[in-house]
Amino acid sequence: MDRFDARDSGLIISPLTTGDCAAAAARAAAASLLFKFDYEYVTIQHEGNTRTISVYKDAEKCSRDEAHFYAVMEGGMAPDIRDKADIHVSVSRVTDFRKVDSRAYMDVRYGNLFLYAGEGIGIAAVDAPPTRKGQANIEKDARKLIFDAVAGVCEISDGAQPLLIKVSCPEGIMIAAKQSNALSAFMGGIGIMGNYGTISDVHQRDIAGSIENQIREQIELGVKSILVSPGDYCADKIYEGIHLSLKTAVNCFNFPGSAIDAACDAGVENLLLVGNVGKLVKMAAGIMNTNSYASDGRREIFAAHTAIVGGTSSQVRTVMGCITCDEILALLNNWGLRDRVMASIMGKINEAVARRCNGRLKFGVALFSEEFGLLGATVDTRNVLIKVSQEQYALSLKLK
Structure with missing residues (x-):
């Protein structure tokens, strides 16, 4: 009936x-x-x-x-x-x-x-x-x-x-x-x-599908080198630091891991992931769902790497008492530890992304802060940036 x-x-x-x-x-x-x-x-x-x-x-x-x-x-x-x-x-x-x-x-x-x-x-x-x-x-x-x-x-x-x-x-x-x-x-x-x-709640598979569709659309336009970001936050600092606009970026929302998976499956050759330190620093601990309701660990990551590079126990405890990443970065800057801590963190992010893509594409990751600008990048970021910059600029002209 x-x-x-x-x-x-x-x-x-x-x-x-x-x-x-x-x-x-x-x-x-x-x-x-x-x-x-x-x-x-x-x-x-x-x-x-x-x-x-x-x-x-x-x-x-x-x-x-x-x-x-x-x-x-x-x-x-x-x-x-x-x-x-x-x-x-x-x-x-x-x-x-x-x-x-x-x-x-x-x-x-x-x-x-x-x-x-x-x-x-x-x-x-x-x-x-x-x-x-x-x-x-x-x-x-x-x-x-x-x-x-x-x-x-x-x-x-x-x-x-x-x-x-x-x-x-x-x-x-x-x-x-x-x-x-x-x-x-x-x-x-x-x-x-x-x-x-x-x-019913929004399902993660719907979000993953959105990421896949964004990547597929660029592939269909001949793009093999993609720019990925969890949102527009720090867009001005990203443009100042590496001269890339986020207007053509694939939005990975809180799921950089899903973006890496989709890029590998779609045959992407180069992937550059850029964004705010408060989200992407979590990748240093292997966290690929950066939603604050699902996972955090920002203070713990900064505290651990402060200890790794020679910070004192007092400094580690101070970092653990902070609320925001910029507050932590300001302290590290005052202590003369910021660059060493960020280099240590970027090394772990490089390892986490390398495990995820398993050699199926070349990648770079760069972290930014509204207060401090570019904070650090993984080892192959400069080479990937050249390819991504060229193709994303060409894409922006096609989309006008």
């Missing part, structure tokens, strides 16, 4: 709410923005009832700093006039906090996320507790589900990066106009409502 036969028989099979649709589209948009892979559907669990929601990408509205998806509300029975309505969600990076709408909703659990309404979502015309005048008609449980959908992606991306979540319904004004008993407290569109539920 298919979905429509069941509805004709008077049954409801997994009816969706506007809140479900908004949360599903928000999860897809956040994953596309932060991890560059596109969901086709998102599953939401409601007290034993599983709802699988198809989501669709609006490519024309997507950019480097924004992703836009929508879901279609289905399963509503008459007189729910929102049935078949498109619920759109865009997730974008906050580049200027002054542009964040003062009426945006926030969640105390996630200080980096801001939720507000766009076209076709009802706005409170008067104070109607718990909603203030001017705020969107997005119910509490639906808000919580939407926030969770985006926060789940942020968590695995290892960052509390500020994001704007915008919910809209292009036909919302027309739908609201058909409502015979419209709520006088809200004007200009429909409400986003529904029960709270749970959304």
Whole structure:
């Protein structure tokens, strides 16, 4: 029995709410923005009832700093006039906090996320507790589900990066106009409502697939020497230090090991991995999942190598008491140990990457800090840099 036969028989099979649709589209948009892979559907669990929601990408509205998806509300029975309505969600990076709408909703659990309404979502015309005048008609449980959908992606991306979540319904004004008993407290569109539920975590295989796709795209353009980075952090220092732009870099997120594996499998000849010391220093201990929730060891790595190069027990204990890598580096600099410690660490990173690629490609790794710039590089980095620089420059011209 298919979905429509069941509805004709008077049954409801997994009816969706506007809140479900908004949360599903928000999860897809956040994953596309932060991890560059596109969901086709998102599953939401409601007290034993599983709802699988198809989501669709609006490519024309997507950019480097924004992703836009929508879901279609289905399963509503008459007189729910929102049935078949498109619920759109865009997730974008906050580049200027002054542009964040003062009426945006926030969640105390996630200080980096801001939720507000766009076209076709009802706005409170008067104070109607718990909603203030001017705020969107997005119910509490639906808000919580939407926030969770985006926060789940942020968590695995290892960052509390500020994001704007915008919910809209292009036909919302027309739908609201058909409502015979419209709520006088809200004007200009429909409400986003529904029960709270749970959304499955982002799977590592999806992220690995995104990395593989990025590498495959460059291979198809004739590139054999690739640049890899866990993100744009330290981009200016990287350009100053080795004159490479990260605009054509493959984003490995928190999984440099997956990028090395994918590069080897794709036939890449040269791989240059560059990035912030706070992430990539973990590779000295063989850690290839650098997400802070999964692994750390930064202080331990610096402390061990401080001891290896002749640091005192007091210096080692001081390093173990630090919070940030830049704090550690400042101490090492004052003690005259920084270059020796970094050389020791880069030696171990070289060994770890050599084990991972097992001779299948040539590689270089370079670590950077916003405060100190280039900190160290593995032994073959200079030779790999020449090849990568040439091919990535040619790639940037092709992509213009």
